[in-house]
Structure formats: C-alpha cells, structure tokens
Amino acid sequence: MIQFEQVSKVYQHNGSDLRAVDQVDLTVHKGEIFGVIGFSGAGKSTLIRLVNLLERPTEGRVLVNGEDLTQLSKPGLRHVRKRIGMIFQHFNLLESKTVHHNVAFPLSLSGTPKKEIDQRVAEILEFVGLSDKAKQYPEELSGGQKQRVGIARALATSPEILLCDEATSALDPETTKSILKLLRKVRDEYGITILMITHEMNVVREVCDRIAVMESGRVIEKGSIFDLFSNPQHPTTQNFVRTVMENDIPASILSGIEKRGSSRNIYRVTFVDESAGEPVLSQVAKKFDVEVNVLFGQITELQGIPFGHLVVELQGPDQEILRVINHIQQRVSVQEVTSHAG
Template sequence: MISIKELRKEFTVEDKKIVAVDDVTLDIKRGEIFGVIGYSGAGKSTFIRLLNGLEQPTSGEVFINGKRFSHMKGESLRQARQKVSMIFQHFNLLWSRTVEENIAFPLEIAGVSKEERYDRVQNLIELVGLQGREKAYPSQLSGGQKQRVGIARALANEPDVLLGDEATSALDPETTDAILDLLVDINERLGITIVLITHEMHVIQKICHRVAVMEAGRIVEMGKVLDVFQNPQQSVTKRFVSQLTGVKDTLPTLEMLFDNYPSGSLIQLTFVGKKTEEPILTELIRNFQVSASVVHGHINETKDGPYGTLIVHIDGAESQIHEALQFLQSIDVKAEVLSNE
C-alpha cells in the first residue's frame, strides 16, 4: 500500500545541513493502522509531510497505491493528494464556515456537484457523530468536535490513506480516547489505511497494529505493538514503554525500592496475552520455597491483546530464587533482576 525506500530529507539552515529524515525504508500494509512515535525533533512531522507530497525528498522514494509521490509535481500531485488526506493537531478549520461548509470545502475544490456534496457531507456528519451540529461554527465547538470535523473533512474525497499529525495531542484524555475509538471505527468500516505520528505511547497502545520508533531522523525500532512493548530494544523505546507501564528506570526510584526491600531480589516481570490472567505468583509460592509480593503493577490493552508489567519482591534462599526465575522463563514470562548499581 505504502512503500518507502531510502527516504532522506535535508534542510540547510544558516549554511548548516540538517538531516530531518535519514535513510528510512519501510512498508505499510493496506488497511493497517500504523504508528510513528518519537520525541520532539525526531523527524516525525517532516516524515509525514513527505508521505503526502507537502515536502519533496532530497533522495529516496515514496509509493502510495503504486503511484510515485516522491518528486511528483503540479496537477498530477494535486490529483494524487486527493486520495491521501490529513488531520492536524490544531484542526485547521475555516472559522467563517459552518461544520457542513468545512466538510464540503474539499469537495468544492474537487468540482463535486452541489447535490452530491450535500449527500456526502450528511453521511460524514453521521459517521463522525456530529448530528445536530451541522450549522455550528468552529468557535461553538469543543476540541473533540473540532477534530471530528477535521476527520470528516479529511474523508470527504474518499481517500485511501488518512494521515494524522499529532491528531490528539491538543485534547484531554477522555476526548483523546473518543477520537481514537472513532479512528478505529473508520478503519474497520472503510478499510482505510491510517498512519499516525505522535509522541504519546497511549495512542500507539490503543489503536495501532504496528509501530515505528523514530530518533534523529531514523527508524531505530519497528514491529507489532505488542512485540515492541514486550521486548523494547532501544533506550528511546524503553522510555516510551515506561510511560504506560509506570516502571521508571531512574536511580532515585530504584534507590527507594532497595531501601524498602534490602533483602531478596526485585524482579521486573513482563507478560502478554493469557499470561496476564494466570496466578503466576501463587505458582511461585506453591512450587518454590520463596515469598513473593507485588511492589508495582500495570496492565495495558493493545490491539493484539493485554500486556502487563510487574515489579515483584522475591525473598528466600538464593538457589530457590534462581529456580523460580528459571521457572518464569520456561513459561514465557520475561524476568529481569533489577540492580541498584
């Protein structure tokens, strides 16, 4: 669906060359919700602008639905861009137009007849849940309603791809979840491919099938969301995962834990799927001469199933603790002994 080959974008600022996107190669499947996450300055916004032709690459190629978007210009780019729509962090609505008129705007530009515009706009208003607000102006809408208008407008030309540039970061948590639920519904109903860039791991966790982690313009890690959660490889990925698990790998936190539990071992357990529902600690206590207590725990739902992290204090003879750890590994529970060094 989307094929990106050795994509690179350079800017020159005050005679200095800045590489915003650096040799990115990846494929995004049709109908997939694909997330790109990174901190500020990682190159996410430039990357997504390269996907819809708002920026042209220094080198490399972007293909969407078999069309070469990279280096496309003029009328051919304008026509192709109708099938690749975008929703924005700050909505970008026309403040002098009503909800209906904002949604109809891209259809006017495309030369769609008035009758067809009306029918399509009404269907989109129902799809995004804005019935009764058709005649309202943006100033009369909440943040979530404004973003619903933005989503409906992006869908007006029946695109194949929907791009989201930090589409929920201006919203409160409850509204964010409602918008994410709407995007999942749109993805399932219309089969549309969605690419989201964000700095919020919650967005990735809740709706994405796969995720790419960006740092300094490069994709440093990529895979199914659950796989990345379970076994993050890069330090930047571990920082993002810790946002959701609540496990903070910082020295003051570890010092406090070890002050409270001077003997035994502190173990961080990571488990997925049905393992999150099994009485693992009960089995440890029953089968080994150890005591086990939960110090900290968190379970998150992803598109592919639940993902859980526990910090557990295990006390007992060293040999018994070692056997308990081997048992955990044998049942596919990742166990990491925390260190205070």
C-alpha cells in the same frame, strides 16, 4: 500502500545541511493504522508531509500504491492528492463558515455538483456524530467536535489514505479516546489506511497496528505494538514505553529492601497472554520453601493480548530460590533485577 525508499529531506540552515529526514526505509500496509512517534525535532512531521509531497524529498523515493510521486506530472500529483486526506493538530477550520461548509469545502474546490455535496456532507456528518451541528460555526464547538469536523472534511473526498498530524495532542484524555475510537471506525468501515504521527505513546498503544520510532531524522526501531511495548530495544523506545508502562522499582521500595539487609533476590516476572491469568506466584509460595513479596507491577492489554510484569522479592535459601526460578521459567519469563546479600 505507502513506501519510503531511502528517503532523506535536507534543508539549508545557516549555510549548513540540516537532515530532517535521514535515509528512511518504511512501508505502511493497506488498511493498517501506522504510527510514527518521536520527540520534538525527530523528523516525524517532515516525514508525513513527504507522503503527499507538501515537502519534496532530497533523496530517495516516496511511493503510493506503487506510484513514485516524485516522478509524477503536476496533474498526476493533483490526482493522487485527492486520494490523501489530512487531519491537523489545530483543526484548521474556516471560522467564518458553518460546519456544513467546512466539510463541503474540498468538494466545492473540485467542482462537485451541489446536490452531491449536500448528500455527501450529510452522510459524513452522521458518520462522525455531528448531524445536529451542520449549521453551527467552529466557535460554537468543543475541541473534540472541531476535530470531528476536521476528520469529516478529510473524509469528504473518499480518500484511500488519511494522514494525522498530531491529531489528538490539543485534546484532553477523554476526548482523545473518543477521537481514536472514531479513527478505528474510519479504518474498519471505510478500509482507509491511516498514517499518524504523535509524541504520545498512549495514543499509539490505543489505536495503532504497527509503529516506527524516530530520532534525529532516522527510524531507530519499528515493529508491532506488542513487540515494541513488550521488548523495546533502543533506549529512546524504552523511554517512550516507560511513559505508559512504568517498570522500574520505585526508589522508596528499593531503599526499604536495602535497610532490611538480609539475603534477598529480586526478579521481574513477565506475563503474556494465557499466563497473565494463571496463579503462578501463588502456586510457588505453596510448593516451595520461599516467601514471595510482590514489590511492583502492572497488567495491560496490547493489541488484545494480556501483557504485564511483576517485580517480586523471593526470600528463602539460595538453593530453594534457584528451584523456584527453574520452575516458573517453564511458564513465564523471569529476569533478575538485582541481588542483595546480608
């Protein structure tokens, strides 16, 4: 659906080159919600503006449905842009126009007959849950309602692709959840491909099928939500994952272990899918001559798959602890965090 082939965007800044996007190869499949995450200045905003050629690449090709946008004539590019909707961080609504006229605006620009406009606007406002707000003005709406108007406006022309530029970063957590639920509905009911950029890891975890992590204009890691959350490889990805899935042992707990001073072993036990519901550690404590002390952990869902980890302290004879590790490794992943010898 969307392909970036060795795409770069270079700006001139104080007489030198600034590579906002650097040799990006990326494919967004039809019907998926794809997230691009990165810190400020990573290049993600520039990347999304390359999709509809609001920014033209310095190098490489941008393809939509197999068409190289950089090779299209102006009329051809206008035709492609009609199939691409965009949602903005700060809504970009016309304050002097009603909700109805804001949603109708792109249809009016394309010369759609008024009867068709009114029918389409009514349909879309019902879809986003704002049928009763058609005659109101933006200043009368909440932030979440304004973003719903922005989504309705982007959907008015029946696009195949929806670009979301930090669409939830100006919203509170509860409203963010409702907007993400609406975006899933857009994908599921209309089959629209969604490309979204964000700096919020909880957003991509909630709604995306796959993600790419950007840093200094480059894609440093990409894959499914499950793969990147369960096994992040790059330090930047690991930092993002920690913002929503803390897996470091709190310093106060480590300090307490150090003070106790006897021989102890600490392990991170990772649970995936069916193993998340099994009493693995409880069974170990009954079967072996060890004590199991749970120090820290959490269980969550990634794309409908239970995933989580527990950091545990195993107390007992070294040989018995080794037997425990060999036993539970047959069912779950175990990684030694650190060892303490008295």
